[in-house]
Amino acid sequence: MPELTRKEYRQQQKQAEREAEKRDEKRVETEREYAKAAHEPRKAPRAPHRGDFDEQTFKKVNSMKKRLNWAIGIVVVLLLVVAMVLFKL
Structure with missing residues (x-):
């Protein structure tokens, strides 16, 4: 393999930069x-409009909301208990 001169090497580098x-x-x-x-x-795709919830879905959503609220409340209380035990408040 023939050795490249400095000028040929620079030309190759410039050509590669131009292509990039x-x-x-x-x-x-x-x-x-x-x-x-x-x-x-x-042109953007649209999601189909589903309208209002039917009664069954509405009940499911509300029950899940209540469960989530209870879970959040329990976690907060437990965090307070842990803080009191750790820091002896």
């Missing part, structure tokens, strides 16, 4: 086009 810049410009342009297409409201 071209690829980067093309990538940026493609990303811009994609961003424009994604932000247009008529």
